[in-house]
Amino acid sequence: MFWGVRFSSIVLAVLGCFAIQMLAKGGAPYFQTLIVLAGVYVTLAVSLNLINGITGQFSIGHAAFYMIGAYSSGVLTNNYFKSAHMPELAWLVLMMIAGACFAAIAGFVVGLPSLRLKGDYLAIVTMGFGEIVIIIVRNQKALGESYGMTVGTKIPSIFLTSLLAVTCIALCRNLIKNVHGLSFLAVREDEVASSAMGVNVTRVKVTAFVIGSALAGAAGAVYGHSLGFFSPTNFTMDISFVILTMVVLGGSGSITGATVAAIVLFYIPEWLRDLKIIPMSGFIGAIIATIAVVAIVKRTMDGHQARPTKTAIILGSIVGGIALTIALRFALKGLPGLEGTIDGNKLRSVVLAAVLVILMLLRPQGVFAHHEFSWNWLKKLFGKKPAVVA
Amino acid sequence: MDFSLHLVAAFDLTTLPQQLVNGLLNGAIYALIALGYTMVYGVLKLINFAHGEVFMLGAYGALFVSWYLGYRPDGASPPASYLTLILMLLGSMLVCTVAAFFIERFAYRPMRSQPRIASLITAIGLSLLLQYSAQIFLLNGTPQTIQAGKLSPFVGNVTLNLRGPDQAKLDEAEKLKPSMTAAAAAFKARLPLEKGEFDLSPEGKKLQEEMRVAERKYNEAVNAGTAHAVKIAIPKGQVVLFVTTIFLMAMLTYLVMFTKQGRAMRAVSHDFNAASLMGINIDNVIVFTFLLGSALAGAGAMMYCTFIPGTKIDAFTGLTPGVKAFTAAVLGGIGNIPGAVLGGLVMGVAEYVVVWAGYDSYRDAIAFVILIIVLLFHPGGLLGSSKVEKV
Numbered sequence: 001m002f003w004g005v006r007f008s009s010i011v012l013a014v015l016g017c018f019a020i021q022m023l024a025k026g027g028a029p030y031f032q033t034l035i036v037l038a039g040v041y042v043t044l045a046v047s048l049n050l051i052n053g054i055t056g057q058f059s060i061g062h063a064a065f066y067m068i069g070a071y072s073s074g075v076l077t078n079n080y081f082k083s084a085h086m087p088e089l090a091w092l093v094l095m096m097i098a099g100a101c102f103a104a105i106a107g108f109v110v111g112l113p114s115l116r117l118k119g120d121y122l123a124i125v126t127m128g129f130g131e132i133v134i135i136i137v138r139n140q141k142a143l144g145e146s147y148g149m150t151v152g153t154k155i156p157s158i159f160l161t162s163l164l165a166v167t168c169i170a171l172c173r174n175l176i177k178n179v180h181g182l183s184f185l186a187v188r189e190d191e192v193a194s195s196a197m198g199v200n201v202t203r204v205k206v207t208a209f210v211i212g213s214a215l216a217g218a219a220g221a222v223y224g225h226s227l228g229f230f231s232p233t234n235f236t237m238d239i240s241f242v243i244l245t246m247v248v249l250g251g252s253g254s255i256t257g258a259t260v261a262a263i264v265l266f267y268i269p270e271w272l273r274d275l276k277i278i279p280m281s282g283f284i285g286a287i288i289a290t291i292a293v294v295a296i297v298k299r300t301m302d303g304h305q306a307r308p309t310k311t312a313i314i315l316g317s318i319v320g321g322i323a324l325t326i327a328l329r330f331a332l333k334g335l336p337g338l339e340g341t342i343d344g345n346k347l348r349s350v351v352l353a354a355v356l357v358i359l360m361l362l363r364p365q366g367v368f369a370h371h372e373f374s375w376n377w378l379k380k381l382f383g384k385k386p387a388v389v390a
Numbered sequence: 391m392d393f394s395l396h397l398v399a400a401f402d403l404t405t406l407p408q409q410l411v412n413g414l415l416n417g418a419i420y421a422l423i424a425l426g427y428t429m430v431y432g433v434l435k436l437i438n439f440a441h442g443e444v445f446m447l448g449a450y451g452a453l454f455v456s457w458y459l460g461y462r463p464d465g466a467s468p469p470a471s472y473l474t475l476i477l478m479l480l481g482s483m484l485v486c487t488v489a490a491f492f493i494e495r496f497a498y499r500p501m502r503s504q505p506r507i508a509s510l511i512t513a514i515g516l517s518l519l520l521q522y523s524a525q526i527f528l529l530n531g532t533p534q535t536i537q538a539g540k541l542s543p544f545v546g547n548v549t550l551n552l553r554g555p556d557q558a559k560l561d562e563a564e565k566l567k568p569s570m571t572a573a574a575a576a577f578k579a580r581l582p583l584e585k586g587e588f589d590l591s592p593e594g595k596k597l598q599e600e601m602r603v604a605e606r607k608y609n610e611a612v613n614a615g616t617a618h619a620v621k622i623a624i625p626k627g628q629v630v631l632f633v634t635t636i637f638l639m640a641m642l643t644y645l646v647m648f649t650k651q652g653r654a655m656r657a658v659s660h661d662f663n664a665a666s667l668m669g670i671n672i673d674n675v676i677v678f679t680f681l682l683g684s685a686l687a688g689a690g691a692m693m694y695c696t697f698i699p700g701t702k703i704d705a706f707t708g709l710t711p712g713v714k715a716f717t718a719a720v721l722g723g724i725g726n727i728p729g730a731v732l733g734g735l736v737m738g739v740a741e742y743v744v745v746w747a748g749y750d751s752y753r754d755a756i757a758f759v760i761l762i763i764v765l766l767f768h769p770g771g772l773l774g775s776s777k778v779e780k781v
Contacts (some may be wrong), residue, residue: 125761129758353515353522
C-alpha cells in the first residue's frame with residue numbers, strides 16, 4: 001500500500017508536469033515564458049521557506065545562490081555543450097545538477113561561519129553576501145560584466161521546470177515528515193532545548209542552508225537556459241526581497257503557502273502590466289477606500305464584542321470597498337489637480353507594495369499561517385464541518 | 391610574484407592623505423544616517439528599512455522649501471543667508487517627523503506584538519511603497535538638484551599643504567621657460583604667413599612641433615617638482631557635515647545616558663514589559679525615539695543635498711545611503727550611538743582606501759566584506775556587546 005501510493009504519486013507528478021507542458025504548448029511565447037518563470041519562483045520560494053520558515057534562519061540573500069546557479073551553468077553550457085554531443089534535455093538536467101552543486105558549495109561556505117550569528121545579524125550577512133557576489137560578477141570580463149551573459153544554447157523546457165518545482169515541494173514536504181526534518185522544526189522552535197535533546201544544531205542549520213541554496217541554484221540554471229540571457233540586475237536585493245515576501249506572505253513555514261504566494265505574487269505584476277491608463281481621481285479614491293476598509297475590518301476583528309462571521313467581514317469589506325471607491329471616484333472628479341491620469345504600468349510596483357503592507361497588517365502570520373494543504377482540509381472545506389470549532 | 395609587484399607599484403603614497411580625508415568626510419554622511427538607524431533599532435529592535443525613504447522625503451522637503459524661498463532652477467534667486475539654510479533644515483526635519491509619525495502609528499505600532507519577521511516585511515513593504523509612490527507622485531520622478539551653488543555659504547575647498555613642492559626641480563623647470571616662450575613666439579610670428587592654423591606648410595609644422603616639445607618638457611619638469619608636494623583639499627561643506635555628526639553624537643549620548651528620557655529609552659530597550667510595569671509609557675518613548683531618529687535623517691538629508699554639490703534628488707536617493715548607513719550601524723554595533731559613528735567613519739575610510747589602491751569598482755563591496763569579517767569574529771559589532779550564538 002505504502003509503496004503503491006508513493007509510486008503512483010510519482011507517476012502522477014510526472015504526468016502532471018507533462019500535462020502542463022502540453023497545455024502551455026499552444027499558448028503564445030510570452031505565456032510559455034510566464035509558466036517557466038512561475039515554476040522558477042515556486043522553486044525559489046519553497047527553497048527559501050526551508051531555510052526561513054522551517055529552520056527559522058533569517059536569510060535575505062537568496063538571490064545570490066540563484067545567481068550562482070545561473071552563471072555557473074551558463075558558463076558550462078557556453079564552453080562544453082558543443083563538445084558534449086548530448087540531447088538538450090539531458091544536458092539541461094545535468095546543468096541543473098551542476099548549478100545546484102555550485103550553489104550548494106557557496107551555501108556551505110557562507111553558511112558554516114555565518115550561522116553562528118542570530119536573527120538580524122544573519123540577515124545582514126546574507127544580504128552582504130548577495131551584494132558581494134553581484135559586484136564580483138560585474139567586474140568579471142568572462143561573465144559579461146554589467147552587460148549580462150548570453151547562454152549560447154537556449155533550452156526552454158516547461159516540463160523540466162515544473163518537475164523541478166514539484167521535486168522541490170516534494171523534497172521539503174517529505175523532509176519535514178521524517179525524523180531528520182523534525183530536527184529542523186525543533187531548531188526553529190528552540191535551539192537550546194533541541195540541542196539538549198541531542199539535535200546537532202550546527203549540522204541541521206548548515207544542512208538546511210545547503211539544501212535551500214542547491215535548489216535555488218537549480219532554479220537559476222533553469223532560468224538562464226530558458227531565457228538565454230541574464231545580467232546582474234536580474235539578481236539584485238529586490239529579487240531576494242520578493243522571494244522573502246512570497247515566503248512570509250504565504251505563511252512562514254507553510255510549503256502550500258509559499259507555493260501559492262509565489263504564483264500569485266508573480267502573476268499580479270504581470271497582470272497589472274496590461275492596465276493602461278487609470279484616472280487620478282479613481283486612484284486616489286481607491287487608496288482612501290482601501291485605507292478606510294482596512295481600518296474598519298481591523299477594528300472589527302480586534303473587537304471583543306459579538307464578532308460577525310468571517311464571510312460577513314470579507315464580503316462586507318469587498319462590497320464596501322468597491323462602493324466607497326465608486327462614490328469617491330465621482331466625488332473627487334471635480335476637484336482641481338485630480339483630473340489627470342496615471343500610467344498603469346508605473347503603478348504596479350506601488351500596488352504590489354501596498355498589498356504587501358496591508359496583508360501584513362491584517363494577517364501577520366501569512367495567508368496560510370502554518371497550515372498545509374491536505375485532503376482532510378479539503379474535505380472539511382466542502383463537506384460537513386465538525387460541530388465544535390472554538 | 392609578478393602580481394604582488396604590480397599591486398605595490400599601484401600605491402601612490404602622496405595621494406593617500408587626501409583619500410583618507412575624503413573617506414572620513416564621506417563616512418560622516420553614513421554616520422549621520424546611521425545614528426537614526428541605531429536609535430530606532432535600540433528601542434524597537436526593528437531594522438527600519440524605511441529609514442532611507444524617510445531620508446529621501448526629507449531631501450524633497452528641503453528642495454521644496456528652497457523652491458518656495460525662490461531658489462528655483464530657472465529664476466533669479468535672492469541672496470543666500472543662514473536663515474534660508476535654517477528654514478530648509480527645519481522644513482526637511484518637519485517632513486521627516488510627520489512621515490515618521492504616520493509610519494509608526496499605522497504600520498509599526500500594530501506590528502509590535504507580532505513576530506519579528508512580519509514587522510520586517512512590513513518595513514520592506516513600506517520602503518518599496520514610499521519609493522515607488524515618490525517616483526509617480528513627486529515631480530514625476532525627474533531628478534532635481536538643490537541650487538547648492540547659490541545657497542550654500544560653504545563652497546570651495548580649504549587646502550592644506552603637508553609637504554611643499556621640490557624647489558630645486560621647480561628652479562630647473564624655470565630654466566626651461568625661456569626656451570618655451572621663444573618657441574611659442576617663433577610659431578606665433580610664423581602664423582600670419584600660413585593659410586590657417588589647421589592648414590600649415592612643412593615649415594610651420596616644424597615650428598609647431600618645436601613649440602609643443604618645449605611646452606611638454608616644461609610641463610614635465612613642473613610636474614616632477616610638484617609631484618613631491620602633498621596637498622589635501624577639504625571641501626568646506628563636508629566639514630560642516632562632519633562637525634554636525636560629531637556634535638549630534640555627543641548630544642545623543644548625553645540624552646541617552648544622562649537624562650530622564652534617556653533612562654526611559656534604555657529601560658524600554660532592555661526589557662519592554664518590565665519597563666511598562668515600572669510606569670514608563672512605552673508608546674511615548676517609542677514615538678519620541680522614532681521621531682528623533684527620523685528628524686536626524688531629515689537633517690542629514692538636507693545637509694547631504696545642499697553641502698555636497700551635484701547631489702541629485704529622486705525617488706531612489708535614500709537607497710544607497712540607507713543601505714550603507716545600515717551596514718555602518720551594524721558594523722559599529724547596532725543600538726550603540728558612538729558605535730554608529732565609528733562604523734560610518736571606518737566604512738568611509740575603507741571605501742576610499744580601496745579606491746586609492748586602484749580597485750574602485752569594488753568600492754561598494756568592501757563595506758560588506760569588512761562587516762562580515764567583523765561580525766564573524768566579534769558578532770556584536772565593533773563597540774557592541776558580544777553575544778555569540780552557540781553552534
